[in-house]
Amino acid sequence: MNWALLIPMLALAIPIVAIVSNAYVKLKLKTAGNQGGKLSDELIKRLKKEIVDLKESKKEVEERLHNLETIVTNEAWSILPPETESPKSIQAKTQTIAEKMKEFSKEKNAG
Numbered sequence: 001m002n003w004a005l006l007i008p009m010l011a012l013a014i015p016i017v018a019i020v021s022n023a024y025v026k027l028k029l030k031t032a033g034n035q036g037g038k039l040s041d042e043l044i045k046r047l048k049k050e051i052v053d054l055k056e057s058k059k060e061v062e063e064r065l066h067n068l069e070t071i072v073t074n075e076a077w078s079i080l081p082p083e084t085e086s087p088k089s090i091q092a093k094t095q096t097i098a099e100k101m102k103e104f105s106k107e108k109n110a111g
Helices: 002-034 041-073 085-111
Strands: none
Touching: none
């Protein structure tokens, strides 16, 4: 057997096999969900269920976003102190927030 001819033939055969197998897989996938140009009843039911699930998920995300917007825009949650506060009270509040954040991170790391 002449190895000098076999190696180039194999080198050319690999991409050809890859291209043909890729085309075959694409054709199988296309015909699996599409029979004669019509969608199967099972595929239609699955797509309708997915649409309903996505709508529910979208509604939940919109509700969460609305809650976050309410929290962010609510003045009671404001971190910035009013301009009339004294520097000492601002410093005390900042210290309290820092301590709460440290406690929270310790609890988060412990649990």
